[in-house]
Amino acid sequence: MTSYEERTAEFKARIDAGEKIEAGDWMPDEYRRSALKFIEMHANSEVMGCLPEREWIPRAPSLRRKLSLTAKVQDEAGHGQILYRVAEDLGKSREQMFDDLVNGRTKFHNVFHYPAETWGDVAVIGWLIDGAALVTQKALLDCSYAPYVRAMKRICAEESLHLRHGEDLTLELVSGTDEQREMFQDAVNRWWKPIMHFFGPPSKPDKDVLLYWGIKTRTNEDLRQEFFSTYVPKLWDLGISVPDSELRYDEEAGEWIWSDPDWDEFWQVVKGNGPMTQTRLFWRKAIWDHHAWVRETFDRIPAAAV
Amino acid sequence: MIVWDVLQRRRAGADWEVVGGVKAPDADFAILLARESLFRRREGETYAVRRRDTEDLIEVPDPTGIGGVIDREFRRMDSFAGVGGKHRRIHEQMRERGLVIDRPRPPDRRQRRSAKQGDAEETARA
Amino acid sequence: MPEDDPRLILLLALADDELVIGHRHSEWTGWAPHLEEDLAFSSIAQDEIAHARVLLELAEPLAGRGVDELALGRSPGEYRHAVICERPNGHWGYTVARQYLYDTADDVRLAALEGSSDADLAAAVKTIRLEERYHVEHARIWFRRLAEGPVQAREHLSEGLEQAVPEALALFEELPGEEALLADGVLPRSMSDLLSTWLVGLGADLESVSLDYVLSRHKRVGELVPTSSGEAEEGSTLEVPGLERRGDRWVAVGGFAGAGGRRGKHTEDFDELWEEMTMLYRKVPGATW
Numbered sequence: 001m002t003s004y005e006e007r008t009a010e011f012k013a014r015i016d017a018g019e020k021i022e023a024g025d026w027m028p029d030e031y032r033r034s035a036l037k038f039i040e041m042h043a044n045s046e047v048m049g050c051l052p053e054r055e056w057i058p059r060a061p062s063l064r065r066k067l068s069l070t071a072k073v074q075d076e077a078g079h080g081q082i083l084y085r086v087a088e089d090l091g092k093s094r095e096q097m098f099d100d101l102v103n104g105r106t107k108f109h110n111v112f113h114y115p116a117e118t119w120g121d122v123a124v125i126g127w128l129i130d131g132a133a134l135v136t137q138k139a140l141l142d143c144s145y146a147p148y149v150r151a152m153k154r155i156c157a158e159e160s161l162h163l164r165h166g167e168d169l170t171l172e173l174v175s176g177t178d179e180q181r182e183m184f185q186d187a188v189n190r191w192w193k194p195i196m197h198f199f200g201p202p203s204k205p206d207k208d209v210l211l212y213w214g215i216k217t218r219t220n221e222d223l224r225q226e227f228f229s230t231y232v233p234k235l236w237d238l239g240i241s242v243p244d245s246e247l248r249y250d251e252e253a254g255e256w257i258w259s260d261p262d263w264d265e266f267w268q269v270v271k272g273n274g275p276m277t278q279t280r281l282f283w284r285k286a287i288w289d290h291h292a293w294v295r296e297t298f299d300r301i302p303a304a305a306v
Numbered sequence: 307m308i309v310w311d312v313l314q315r316r317r318a319g320a321d322w323e324v325v326g327g328v329k330a331p332d333a334d335f336a337i338l339l340a341r342e343s344l345f346r347r348r349e350g351e352t353y354a355v356r357r358r359d360t361e362d363l364i365e366v367p368d369p370t371g372i373g374g375v376i377d378r379e380f381r382r383m384d385s386f387a388g389v390g391g392k393h394r395r396i397h398e399q400m401r402e403r404g405l406v407i408d409r410p411r412p413p414d415r416r417q418r419r420s421a422k423q424g425d426a427e428e429t430a431r432a
Numbered sequence: 433m434p435e436d437d438p439r440l441i442l443l444l445a446l447a448d449d450e451l452v453i454g455h456r457h458s459e460w461t462g463w464a465p466h467l468e469e470d471l472a473f474s475s476i477a478q479d480e481i482a483h484a485r486v487l488l489e490l491a492e493p494l495a496g497r498g499v500d501e502l503a504l505g506r507s508p509g510e511y512r513h514a515v516i517c518e519r520p521n522g523h524w525g526y527t528v529a530r531q532y533l534y535d536t537a538d539d540v541r542l543a544a545l546e547g548s549s550d551a552d553l554a555a556a557v558k559t560i561r562l563e564e565r566y567h568v569e570h571a572r573i574w575f576r577r578l579a580e581g582p583v584q585a586r587e588h589l590s591e592g593l594e595q596a597v598p599e600a601l602a603l604f605e606e607l608p609g610e611e612a613l614l615a616d617g618v619l620p621r622s623m624s625d626l627l628s629t630w631l632v633g634l635g636a637d638l639e640s641v642s643l644d645y646v647l648s649r650h651k652r653v654g655e656l657v658p659t660s661s662g663e664a665e666e667g668s669t670l671e672v673p674g675l676e677r678r679g680d681r682w683v684a685v686g687g688f689a690g691a692g693g694r695r696g697k698h699t700e701d702f703d704e705l706w707e708e709m710t711m712l713y714r715k716v717p718g719a720t721w
Binding site: 328330331334335338339340341342343346370371374375376378 | 467468469471472474475478479482483486559560562563565566569570573577
């Protein structure tokens with residue numbers, strides 16, 4: 001027999017050698033717990049992420065936009081479907097995960113705690129929020145957990161489409177009437193802070209259990225810097241400003257300088273006190289509770305033939 | 307409830323591969339639910355479900371219409387083709403209007419390389 | 433717009449049904465009560481809206497207005513969908529009942545329109561029907577599951593059916609100008625003829641799961657049409673035929689009276705829907721999005 005400690009050391013050696021872990025493989029409890037928690041939060045974020053955008057499906061200003069926005073939100077729900085399935089195989093049922101989510105026992109990404117006030121928000125979510133998400137999701141293609149990597153390949157491909165969709169919406173607004181340009185600028189102003197929060201506070205790599213197990217492979221700050229380099233010049237080129245007067249690239253340091261985006265608000269949101277947290281959870285929970293009978297219809301053996 | 311693995315065949319004669327799973331009370335429902343969850347872009351030429359831990363594949367009876375018969379251009383990358391060019395054109399307009407924001411940014415070369423990389427990756431995945 | 437062109441009226445009736453029910457279906461996207469079903473229903477919504485787009489493209493030259501202008505730029509009274517399409521989604525039992533009734537009825541009329549003398553319409557309908565097969569299949573699987581499921585599911589379904597059946601009949605309200613459409617074969621069979629075909633299938637389906645009491649309970653209405661807020665407005669829209677079992681089949685008794693969706697008469701549910709659906713389109717005149 002091999003002791004838990006020895007097996008854990010062997011496992012860690014596999015990770016460090018770049019090997020991938022499959023669902024049926026032995027894994028240390030800490031690995032299972034961390035991977036499950038991480039993927040569950042990702043899945044939660046996909047389904048909660050449907051809510052701000054879905055509000056604009058009924059109001060989309062053309063049939064083409066109505067179709068592409070519906071399909072886009074559908075993709076996000078689809079990512080939830082795929083990710084919950086990956087998480088389930090780590091040992092927690094989707095029913096339990098949903099129940100924990102709607103009752104506020106688990107978390108979802110900070111950006112989905114904010115309202116989507118105008119069509120400009122739809123463009124910002126589609127381009128910049130999805131852009132931020134894609135930066136982090138591409139980094140997950142190197143994750144040590146193989147089923148998650150397979151899911152992320154498909155998800156990243158669909159997210160690349162969403163990004164185009166979002167950029168297309170943006171370009172239409174910034175080249176449109178003054179009112180449309182203002183709509184977009186206003187949305188960027190309101191969303192910038194949540195986007196900075198999205199990457200999380202600068203973290204200490206040696207304390208990060210997700211980095212230790214190769215579930216994540218890049219640090220928060222590294223990802224935020226990549227986001228700046230990809231999107232900020234594009235915004236400036238369109239004459240759209242970013243509400244951070246410090247923001248600039250420092251050539252000598254080879255990195256972007258940015259100012260502190262009020263981490264108190266971030267921690268409040270993480271605790272479930274975001275501007276839309278309670279409303280969104282209320283509606284999710286209402287549908288979940290009122291339709292318990294639908295789940296029961298699935299679970300039970302059908303009644304005898306009528 | 308029963309867990310069903312969902313398998314696809316990319317093209318006729320290819321091997322079946324597991325691409326996901328659904329929970330459903332019976333095979334009819336599993337096939338119904340798998341369709342728009344995993345094949346709305348017709349990712350494979352056909353698909354099947356298999357009750358977890360059993361061998362029997364149950365194929366979708368008729369794959370016609372999966373992914374739509376009428377073109378779903380809004381689900382495809384190329385329906386947004388030209389976004390890059392549009393961005394450059396609007397950038398020029400903004401320059402003429404004096405609206406472009408000129409602040410320190412990374413050197414062009416690096417920018418171009420990473421943009422190019424991004425495009426290549428997007429094309430590869432699309 | 434040449435409002436009395438019977439072909440245009442037919443196209444708008446078909447397109448508006450698809451657009452408005454597609455709009456309602458799309459409201460489930462992102463929070464349907466079951467995740468895989470969220471995806472299934474969203475695709476159905478997208479299909480219906482895409483079909484509306486195809487039909488509005490055919491209407492465009494007759495109306496002299498573009499597709500988006502037709503979809504989002506008409507006043508509420510210019511929409512010709514049946515009232516059932518505009519009702520809010522309610523609970524999942526009503527949603528399934530309505531989808532089942534709508535898509536089986538749609539299938540009957542599309543089958544007939546495949547033989548339309550209007551070649552463009554016939555061709556469009558053939559393609560649309562290939563996609564509608566999935567809707568009917570979806571509706572039938574859910575219909576059967578709920579009907580045969582736990583008693584609560586069965587009750588939700590029968591409640592949904594009782595609410596939706598009277599308004600589903602009005603999908604077959606006579607079209608303004610229908611005689612001319614029949615005469616030149618654009619519409620191969622009359623609406624009342626299509627209604628009889630649909631009722632035979634509906635009766636058989638409901639009897640197979642012992643839910644035909646829903647049909648017996650339906651009264652010929654000079655009836656009060658309930659609004660979504662639960663209030664009743666007298667004769668606000670349309671009187672629909674009664675239903676009876678004769679021999680081994682269900683038939684309609686009496687005809688329609690008054691004016692319904694096909695003549696642009698809608699309920700306050702549509703006022704709200706229209707307000708929301710068109711608000712951004714109307715907000716910045718001349719803008720593109």
